[in-house]
Amino acid sequence: QVQLVESGGGLVQPGGSLRLSCVASGLTFSMYFMSWYRQAPGKERELVAGITSVGGSTNYADSVKGRFTISRDNAKNTVYLQMNSLEPEDTAVYYCRAHLVSMRYWGQGTQVTVSS
Secondary structure: OOEEEEEOOEEEOOOOOEEEEEEEEOOOHHHOEEEEEEEOOOOOOEEEEEEOOOOOOEEEOOOOOOOEEEEEEOOOOEEEEEEOOOOHHHOEEEEEEEEEOOEEEEOOOEEEEEOO
8 A cells, every 4th residue: 555644844934944754655666756746725736846766857846946955765765845945825735746657646745834
């Protein structure tokens, strides 16, 4: 059974930082493209960042470029999202996703709230 478990969310002030983690089990993690998505209240879920299976290539939404960094540790079956210079507009539930060909798995999400 595939499981993706996110952690690291919380309440942070504008300008602050958070590091999200997503631990995967039940799959060959190193084969999967991993990504982070987010969904704010009343909005569509959107792609935040993605990273290839061996971590050689990353991509980011324009809104987070230069502030967020995605990385992975295949030995720990974990993907990370370092979020710096957080803004109130970053408030959302953040989800990790594993993707390989037609297989897609989602975590349950972790809440990030940016507010003073």
